[in-house]
Amino acid sequence: MTDHPLILTARMHAHPESSHTIATYEATGGYTALRTALDMGRDAIVEEVKAANLRGRGGAGFPAGVKWGFLAPARPAYLVVNGDESEPGTFKDRQLMERDPHQLVEGTIISSLANEVNHAFIYIRGEYPKSARRVQAAVDEAYAAGYLGANILDSGYDLELTVHLGGGAYICGEETALLNSLEGRRGEPRLKPPFFPAVRGLYMAPTIVNNIETLSNIPWIINNGGNAYSAIGPEDSPGRRMCSISGHVNRPGNYEIVEGITWRELIYDVAGGIRNGNELKAWVPGGASAPWFVPAEHLDTEVTKAAIDSNGSMTGSGAVIVMDHTTDMVAAAERLVRFFAHESCGLCTPCREGTTWLDMILRRMLAGHGRASDPDVLYDVSDNISPGVTWPPKMTTICPLGPSAVSPVASLLKHFPEEVAAAVERGTQVPVSIGIRS
């Protein structure tokens, strides 16, 4: 891991007091990639990003260059940068926006150039005012320096960049919901097909939606070449990626990792091990939507996209939530399901009703009113949201939010049946049922 240079956080490590300013950014090679890209032209930029095999860092992990290749020919086209970071456990994009906003802005300009976009948007969640201030300040500086606006660096290329603030809704991280939100509508996802953003996106025009971290990689890729990027780490998921580690570890935080280390190394070496010398019980490997891993099965498996996928979970947003042996896993599942029940937009019945019922059943179990039928009912509701409760999940809903709520429930039933049974057992000893919805 130490053989490769830091890509995303190099500047903030080297210049902790000024990494967010244009002066430091330019003094450390900033905006040279933009000049190079303007000379390269559109097709050559796309080829470099394809050669880099840069996978999207928002959750789905789709190769960015391939995604760009799907952009329909109609114009105008738009680029929307997804900074609606809301997946529980994830705080990497906030660091990239607050500490190195020009890296993001430069990546956005180059990506817009590559996709013949003349108006791009950075959508930042409303609860991140500091990120919005920093990114807006960087955008203002970039305009003043001639990196944005009309005729950028005398190239004839024009780009407007608008910073947009969300209003507090996890669902807007889903790309079509985000586009609705950016159009001034409720953040409800759109049906795909026909509304694939690359064909019918913002204002029904061809649109690329990329994550903050994804585009923050672009300047490095242009400066060093796509092949240099794809040479880092595993072939299938190369480069460096941000890993947000939280929960019961000694050193929580964001770590810029190269895939290929084991979970044991990540949790015990990188994140400093479990607090108070406690035992590791389980962890969420890729954000709240990801099925859990447990030490007996997964601690010595690799942190690579391929290994995580084949072990039945996902890299997702890169958020690792670590739980020690003191954790009540029924309560942990409830806490995760509660999030999805709160954030369901209500459009699809299986998600709106299913997440709410899963939460109510888990709350009832925690309140001492578990029933012998609860495990079956939890499975049945999960099965109605995501038929077969498989991984990757099948869907009865427009977007993956509903199936995301199934992950913690399925993980609980699979890995901790004895805790579910204990909750049921407690319930049989409590005679009177009470109101359960707070």
Place this chain on the structure above:
Amino acid sequence: MTDTARWSEESEALAESVMAKYPQKRSALMPLLYIAMREDGYLSEAGMRRVADLVDLEPAQVSSVASFYTMYKLEPVGKYLVSVCTSISCWLLGGDEVLEAVEASAGVPSGETDESGVISPEHVECIGACGGAPAVQVNYELIEGLTPKKATELVEWLNAAQPATLNGDEMQALFGGERSFDWAINETNDATGPYPAFQPHGTIAALDRS
């Protein structure tokens, strides 16, 4: 345009400049709702009618959008909105206890406002501060690594001092612990006024590109 009451000159001018930043003016709806909140202290019916006029929608359409998002407050809230995260990572490290301390100190449960209109506690889902859990925001300015005791002190300080502007770094130094990521950049311009004014450097200011 109908005869809805115009906002202050400053807000009207800001609304105009915000709308100019989008290819279609309806896209300015969400930022306009923030401006409406600044005008009235919350998102009033009059505010939503003004927004509807500005973007050529029916008031019901604006209300439908506003009610979808948690940050648009359709009822007045206190001077300080104290948002306590109780999602998974904060919960693992005592977020519920921090919420209890804030509620006890404010004397009202989550979702309500104290009698003097100063503190409105609320519990929120993940605010992206998981590495510094448990986390709290005051008018969306972040404090990480709180304890129930420090959370109580925070509410007492807000009540006693009632600062006209808030600075995230100052509050962090007074009441916080470990952050998700810690670098040497201290904020000198992060002060934001009482909710939902977000002034002079808060949410509204971020919209107002010079």
